[in-house]
Amino acid sequence: xxxxxxxxxxxxxxxxxxxxxxxxxxxxxxxxxxxxxxxxxxxxxxxxxxxxxxxxxxxxxxxxxxxxxxxxxxxxxxxxxxxxxxxxxxxxxxxxxxxxxxxxxxxxxxxxxxxxxxxxxxxxxxxxxxxxxxxxxxxxxxxxxxxxxxxxxxxxxxxxxxxxxxxxxxxxxxxxxxxxxxxxxxxxxxxxxxxxxxxxxxxxxxxxxxxxxxxxxxxxxxxxxxxxxxxxxxxxxxxxxxxxxxxxxxxxxxxxxxxxxxxxxxxxxxxxxxxxxxxxxxxxxxxxxxxxxxxxxxxxxxxxxxxxxxxxxxxxxxxxxxxxxxxxxxxxxxxxxxxxxxxxxxxxxxxxxxxxxxxxxxxxxxxxxxxxxxxxxxxxxxxxxxxxxxxxxxxxxxxxxxxxxxxxxxxxxxxxxxxxxxxxxxxxxxxxxxxxxxxxxxxxxxxxxxxxxxxxxxxxxxxxxxxxxxxxxxxxxxxxxxxxxxxxxxxxxxxxxxxxxxxxxxxxxxxxxxxxxxxxxxxxxxxxxxxxxxxxxxxxxxxxxxxxxxxxxxxxxxxxxxxxxxxxxxxxxxxxxxxxxxxxx
Amino acid sequence: xxxxxxxxxxxxxxxxxxxxxxxxxxxxxxxxxxxxxxxxxxxxxxxxxxxxxxxxxxxxxxxxxxxxxxxxxxxxxxxxxxxxxxxxxxxxxxxxxxxxxxxxxxxxxxxxxxxxxxxxxxxxxxxxxxxxxxxxxxxxxxxxxxxxxxxxxxxxxxxxxxxxxxxxxxxxxxxxxxxxxxxxxxxxxxxxxxxxxxx
Numbered sequence: 020x021x022x023x024x025x026x027x028x029x030x031x032x033x034x035x036x037x038x039x040x041x042x043x044x045x046x047x048x049x050x051x052x053x054x055x056x057x058x059x060x061x062x063x064x065x066x067x068x069x070x071x072x073x074x075x076x077x078x079x080x081x082x083x084x085x086x087x088x089x090x091x092x093x094x095x096x097x098x099x100x101x102x103x104x105x106x107x108x109x110x111x112x113x114x115x116x117x118x119x120x121x122x123x124x125x126x127x128x129x130x131x132x133x134x135x136x137x138x139x140x141x142x143x144x145x146x147x148x149x150x151x152x153x154x155x156x157x158x159x160x161x162x163x164x165x166x167x168x169x170x171x172x173x174x175x176x177x178x179x180x181x182x183x184x185x186x187x188x189x190x191x192x193x194x195x196x197x198x199x200x201x202x203x204x205x206x207x208x209x210x211x212x213x214x215x216x217x218x219x220x221x222x223x224x225x226x227x228x229x230x231x232x233x234x235x236x237x238x239x240x241x242x243x244x245x246x247x248x249x250x251x252x253x254x255x256x257x258x259x260x261x262x263x264x265x266x267x268x269x270x271x272x273x274x275x276x277x278x279x280x281x282x283x284x285x286x287x288x289x290x291x292x293x294x295x296x297x298x299x300x301x302x303x304x305x306x307x308x309x310x311x312x313x314x315x316x317x318x319x320x321x322x323x324x325x326x327x328x329x330x331x332x333x334x335x336x337x338x339x340x341x342x343x344x345x346x347x348x349x350x351x352x353x354x355x356x357x358x359x360x361x362x363x364x365x366x367x368x369x370x371x372x373x374x375x376x377x378x379x380x381x382x383x384x385x386x387x388x389x390x391x392x393x394x395x396x397x398x399x400x401x402x403x404x405x406x407x408x409x410x411x412x413x414x415x416x417x418x419x420x421x422x423x424x425x426x427x428x429x430x431x432x433x434x435x436x437x438x439x440x441x442x443x444x445x446x447x448x449x450x451x452x453x454x455x456x457x458x459x460x461x462x463x464x465x466x467x468x469x470x471x472x473x474x475x476x477x478x479x480x481x482x483x484x485x486x487x488x489x490x491x492x493x494x495x496x497x498x499x500x501x502x503x504x505x506x507x508x509x510x511x512x513x514x515x516x517x518x519x520x521x522x523x524x525x526x527x528x529x530x531x532x533x534x535x536x537x538x539x540x541x542x543x544x545x546x547x548x549x550x551x552x553x554x555x556x557x558x559x560x561x562x563x564x565x566x567x568x569x570x571x572x573x574x575x576x577x578x579x580x581x582x583x584x585x586x587x588x589x590x591x592x593x594x595x596x597x598x599x600x601x602x603x604x
Numbered sequence: 605x606x607x608x609x610x611x612x613x614x615x616x617x618x619x620x621x622x623x624x625x626x627x628x629x630x631x632x633x634x635x636x637x638x639x640x641x642x643x644x645x646x647x648x649x650x651x652x653x654x655x656x657x658x659x660x661x662x663x664x665x666x667x668x669x670x671x672x673x674x675x676x677x678x679x680x681x682x683x684x685x686x687x688x689x690x691x692x693x694x695x696x697x698x699x700x701x702x703x704x705x706x707x708x709x710x711x712x713x714x715x716x717x718x719x720x721x722x723x724x725x726x727x728x729x730x731x732x733x734x735x736x737x738x739x740x741x742x743x744x745x746x747x748x749x750x751x752x753x754x755x756x757x758x759x760x761x762x763x764x765x766x767x768x769x770x771x772x773x774x775x776x777x778x779x780x781x782x783x784x785x786x787x788x789x790x791x792x793x794x795x796x797x798x799x800x801x802x803x
Contacts, residue, residue, distance in 0.1 A: 144607055146621040213628045221609050221621050247632045252639035258741065259643065266730045268737035270643070288654070288734040293646050297639060571605045 045156075047148035048570050052155050053134025054462060057455075059155075060126030063162060064448075065533075067117035070110045072526055077102045079523035081504040096174065107503035108177035109192065113165070115180025116197065119305065120204050121162050123447055127312035128208075128246070129158065131454050132215060132239045134462065138561035138568065139233045141224025141577040141599070146217040154210035161203030168196035179501070181302070184271030184294040188263040189278055198261045205254045208246045215243035224560065224599070226579035230336070231598065233559045233583040234322075234329060237336050238315025241343040242308050249304035249347065256297035263289075270294075292357060299350035307346045309443050310410070311339065313450030314381055317403045320453050321385055323557045324400035325392025326594050328584040331384040338377035345374040355423040356430050364423045371421035378414055382407065393587075398472030402453035405480050406446060413441030416491065431501075434494025437487050445483040452476075452536070460554045464566045465547030471539035478532035485525030489518035556595050559583055563599055611774045626781040630788050633749075637792055640742050644799065647734045658735035662728055665719055669801045672715050673793065679708030680790045683783045686761070690776040695768050698779075702761030705786065709754040716747055739800050746796060749789045756782045 046052060073092075076085050082101060085092070089100025096106040137145055145151045168175040176197035178187040187194050219240050223232070259270040267285060271294045274287035322329045329335065351359065351367040385407060394400065416438040419425035429435060452475070459467050494500075496515045499508040509516045553562040560579070564572050577599045585596040608614075609621050617624070648655045686701035723729075723736070730740040760779050767775040 142608075143605060146607060146609075147625060148607065150625075209629075209632055212632075213625050216628055217621050217624045220617060220624055221614050221619075222607075247628060248635050251632050251636035255636055255639035255643065258745065259640075262730060262737065262741055266737075266740075268730045268741070269734055270647070270737060270741075286731060286733045286737075288647070288651060290646055290650050293643060296646075297643070300639070 045152060047144070047152050049133050049137050049145045049148065049151060050462070050568060050572075052151050053130050053132075055155050056125045056133055056158070057130030059159065059162065060122055060124075060130050063117050064122035064126065066166075067114050067122050068530065070114040070117070072530060073102070074107060074110045074114065075519075075523035075526045077107055077503060078505075079520045102503070104503040105177060105192075106174065108179075109169070109175045111501065112176050112179050112182075112197075113169070116176070117165060118443075119180065119309065120201070121158075121165060123309050123443065123451070124208070124305075125158055126451055127316075127447065128215075128239070128242055128308065129155065129211060131235075131312060131316065131451075131458070132211075132242070135454075135458060135561055136215065136236055136239050137218060137222070138461070138564055138572060139236050139559050140219060140222055141227060141560045141563075141573065141579065142218060142222035143571045143573070145214050146221055147214050150210050151214055154207045154214065157203050157207035157210065161200045161207060164196055164200035164203060168193035168200065171196060181298055182260070182294075183298075184260060184263070184291050185273070185276060187260060187294075188271055189283065195261065195264050198257045198264070201257050202254065205250045205257070208250050212243040212247040212250075215239055216247070219243075224577040224579050227560075227598075228579075230333065231579060231582050233315075234318040234332065234335060234339075235312075235315035237339055238311045238318075241339050242311045245304040245308050245311075245343055245346060249301045249308075252297050253301035256294060256301075259297075260294065292354075292359065295354050295357060296351070299353045300347075303350040303353065304343075304346045306442070307342060309447050311342070313406065313410075313447040314339075314385075316450045316454040316457070317385060317406050318388075319559070320399045320403040320457050321388050322584040322586065323457075323555050324395045324397065324403070325389050326395070326586045327388060327392040328582070328586055329384065330387040330390070331380075332582070332584065335381050335384050338380040342374065342377040342381075345370060345377070349374050352421050352423075352426070355426045361423075368422055372418075375414070375418060375421070382411060382414070397456075398467065398469055398476060399453045399457035401473065401476045402449045402456065405476065406449045406453065409441055409445035409449060409483070413438060413443075413446050416441065428497075429494060431499055432494035433490040433498050433500050436500050437490030437494055440487045440490070444487065445480070449479075449483075452479075455540075457555070458561075459543065459547075460550035461561055461564075461566050461568065463544050463547070464550060465543055465545075466550045466554060467543040467547055468539050471535040471542075474535040475532060475539065479529060482525045482529035482532055486522050486529060489515075489522050493518055553597075556593075558585055558595050558597050560598055563597065611771065611777065620777060622777055622781050626784050630784065633788060637742075637745075637795075640738075640745070641795070641799070644738050644742070647738055651734065654733075655735060658733045661733075662723070662736055662739065663726070664739070664801050665722065666801050668715055668719055669797055672712050673797050675708050675711050675715070676790045676793050679705050679712070680787050682708065683757075683786050687776065687779050687783050690768075690772070690779055693772065695765065698768075699761055699765060702757060702765075702779075706754050706758050706761065709750050709757075712750060713747060716743070742796060743800070746789070746792055749792070753782070753786045753789050757786065 043051060073085065073088070084100030085097060085102060089097055092100070092106070096103060133145070133151065137143075165175075171193045173192045175193040176182065176187075177192045178190050178194060182194065182197065219236060262268045263270050263272065269285045269287050269289040271291050272283065272285050272287055272289045273291060276283045276285070276287065318329055318335070349367060349370045351363055352371045355364055416434070420429060420435060420438060456467050456472055459465070493512065493515045496512050497508060498512045498515065499506060502508070505512070505516065550566055552564065552566055555562070560577065563575070563577065565574060579598050580601060581596060581598055583598060587594045588596050607621065611620060613620050651658070682701045682704040686698050686705060689697035689701060728736055730737045760775070760782055764778070765775065
């Protein structure tokens, strides 16, 4: 493998023509856009985490003044530092919205998808570079709208990230800003999805057949289809709710709705259930948008660090496609307690049980891939290994929720919160951290520090479980979610209510555990160990490009000759066979 | 930097990037309007037989909508003629048919404007009942699509047609893709017209 070479003279010349703005701000280079997405995503993840840490104070010490920042929150949010229930609702709704739509999706899809996928395909860029740029700036505008909505006179949206009607129709808070922000975010996803699929279909390097595609690319393709087809119904729902709020229509408002003791003066005739159907038609596939790219990252890292081909690559790919298809017909398992009828429930319970099969296949294949490997315990691998049991817990605790008999008592408890967060926090987020550590050398040309990485991983693993496992216990004891002060359920909960303090302390410790990551991230950009083109001795195409890769990506012609994970091929003198290396005779 | 298959077709798929992109975009548009038609169905089923009453009260103008249907179908025809002229290398004919297409869109919007104002004059607003609410929302969103299609076509017919002299194939493909969008917008109206006016 050739040593890293500095950018060629032609490429230098090319870049000198571009101004700072064209090169770093309004760039059409998929790698710059990928970094923009990633940094935006990481910043919003941190912001969303901060919102949650304020909420956790209220949960652990209800009605006590918030220390340090309590006085900064303002009299209309926390008079005397004591949080008002309305502000708690705002934090809850915006924590969900920001983490899902502005944190994980931009990082997992916009960031990793944009940066890594064209490189893994051997493509010079995305199929539509300018649309790619517009996609990022739509996301940026959506983020600004969401962030600014906190400063509206009545605060940000506080109706849950699900924005259920009729509450969201009549609430006086920033729900309208939320809807406008969502329309920007949906536009961004739509443009990105069109770009991803076209790129994967058209711009694969010669010889890169579908079954030679890295699993990560498959995950991004299926994700893009979910974004393409599931988001428009939410856009439709958003338009209808916007009409309800702005033009006083009654799409989601039933007849004779009484608000504050008086009948609401609207025409009525609408259906609150309609919002839930339209919302979950997006939001269930959205869960797979959050998890599939994470599975893709974990598959890459595990194959590379177990020095073994992925076990069952083909069945993993077919499972992924089946998972994507099924995710469109399970949405109403979020709605068992709405009383939509037992026939509907039966159908959606059946599809929900079926969809668990491909997830289990993928997870099992990843576990079996470890068997007999010579595992390297570097930081990306630790996070990937952490993902496996954490996602396993998240997935298995979801099974009871897929059956209406078990879901009905559990639905409004912390059990649901625990289940969901196991999937996306120690699940997806660990995979995303694995991806950051794994591809950091490709972005910057330098590796991240291993010691700080381990200092990041181990406390994170402990405190993640410290935050989310007690939620399961509380939920099984019937503690209601969404309540600022626990309401009457704290009286019945007895001792498990005390777990709130443990969870809150874990959350704050989890924040401290991120400090090594932040230091590592910024320090390694300048001072990290220099990495060549292929620091992990990996097989996939992105490691053929220089680190950092120039505009246009590759400085050589690519001809793919083999599958994505040919590690430890018997009889070979090295333990990996890059995809584009000529087959030895 | 050149992106491969921007103009020439990919040897395996037989398509260029733009063609795949526009079809993917249209699938998402189908889901958007599909969700709204599903909403229409749910509201109608949930109306306890009030629907026909609300519809009769709304007194939508069937003759004007019939004219609008004809105008949009004509615009699809001129759109195809515009593209066919480019294929034959006839720039002036392309411009003529291109502007005719944009003009048909404008006529459609003007007629729609008169329909809307007539409703408002009779105190028929989106807030009046769910029938009018879904009528204004769906036809309004469709009108936004018409405006978008007009802007797209106007760009390629006007300033964008300079590309004819440097890369005729690329311009032809772009017009074909904007034509696909225009036909889709037309097709949505073909569904909206019977659903709201005739059924």
